[in-house]
Structures are given as C-alpha cells and as structure tokens.
C-alpha cells in the first residue's frame with residue numbers, strides 16, 4: 001500500500017507533508033508533489049498534516065481521484081526528492097478547493 005497526493009495539492013503545494021515523512025518519499029514538481037509508492041511505508045503521518053486535505057491512503061482514495069495513484073508513480077521517477085518545507089505559492093489559498101485543477105499540473 002502507499003499514500004497518494006491528489007488533485008487539491010495542485011497550485012496549493014503547502015509542503016507541510018514533507019516535514020513529517022520519515023523516509024523522504026515526496027518528490028517535487030513545479031506546482032505539485034507526489035509520493036514514491038515504492039518508498040512509502042504507510043506510516044500515516046503526512047495525511048493529517050496537509051492543510052488542503054490532498055493526501056489519502058491508496059485504499060481510501062475518493063472515486064474521482066483514483067487516477068492519481070498512477071500519476072504519483074509516474075512523476076516520482078523524474079521529479080527530485082523534497083525533504084524540507086518551503087513557502088507555498090502566494091495564491092495557494094485562492095486555489096484550495098477549486099475543482100478540476102488537473103489541467104493546471106505542470107510537469
């Protein structure tokens with residue numbers, strides 16, 4: 001099993017999640033983070049830390065977010081590891097909760 005970063009992280013990217021991960025399995029893109037499914041040890045620590053409620057256990061993914069499992073696995077292969085919190089985008093709060101953000105994902 002793994003935990004998965006889902007759509008509401010796009011353009012919010014608060015990065016609180018990376019501070020608690022004991023195995024540094026978060027990888028960073030321009031406006032989204034993903035979890036390496038081969039590194040995640042299912043410790044559950046990151047899920048409650050995300051202010052955008054964007055992290056779910058693989059088994060608890062909402063039905064409209066299941067495609068993010070494959071997307072995390074794909075993007076983790078090319079994006080670098082992030083292990084320290086950084087400032088969120090200045091307009092992160094404006095994007096929190098906006099629907100249909102996938103077209104805004106930058107690779």
Ligand code: SF4
Pocket residue numbers: 002003020021022023024025026035039040041042043044045046047
């Ligand atoms: Fe890291 Fe634990 Fe979250 Fe997996 S569940 S990404 S190991 S903090």
Ligand code: F3S
Pocket residue numbers: 005008009010012013014015016017018032033049050051052053054055
């Ligand atoms: Fe994204 Fe939430 Fe982490 S918005 S960067 S999954 S704290």
